[in-house]
């Protein structure tokens with residue numbers, strides 16, 4: 735289980751952004767999260783992924799703190815260009831996490847002709863698919879999808895969600911889907927929380 739217990743957080747000397755949030759995501763569970771712009775969804779997501787340390791409260795990944803090394807809680811950014819090393823090729827970005835086989839690459843719509851290109855040499859939607867494929871490493875247990883499909887065309891959106899949900903189900907990953915798109919959340923999430 736991915737558990738957040740009574741999380742509080744503030745940026746530097748500002749007033750609290752997150753003030754006492756609890757959440758538990760079971761393996762195989764798809765949880766939707768929504769809430770008005772600026773309420774703290776991405777901040778909370780990054781605390782869950784272990785990128786930010788909460789001022790108080792704790793996050794437990796299957797009963798323990800985030801392990802060193804590969805992070806089993808993979809955070810997918812709404813703008814994947816901020817999540818990848820711009821000096822690495824697409825091939826290196828994926829290979830640093832794992833070596834997906836050809837059927838999975840094809841399922842995510844990732845072409846191996848992109849492998850010797852740099853992130854700025856493929857489109858935003860293509861880079862989002864690369865980030866997704868990378869996040870599906872065998873050691874991943876939980877995925878945090880932070881507005882990952884807002885910038886994609888409807889066909890690519892549908893394709894990405896279909897592969898993501900199928901893979902999450904077969905690997906029993908817990909997924910937090912952050913979105914303002916309520917019809918999307920109602921379609922894919924087992925439950926929806928508003929913060």
Ligand SMILES: Nc1ncnc2c1ncn2[C@@H]1O[C@H](COP(=O)(O)OP(=O)(O)OP(=O)(O)O)[C@@H](O)[C@H]1O
Pocket residue numbers: 745751769770771772773774775776777778
């Ligand atoms: N690095 C930062 N330093 C200072 N304040 C920040 C920082 N990042 C975010 N904030 C502020 O913290 C608050 C929460 O931001 P956050 O991005 O978590 O909200 P959100 O709910 O994800 O918003 P949106 O739906 O617009 O993506 C906002 O008021 C934002 O301006």
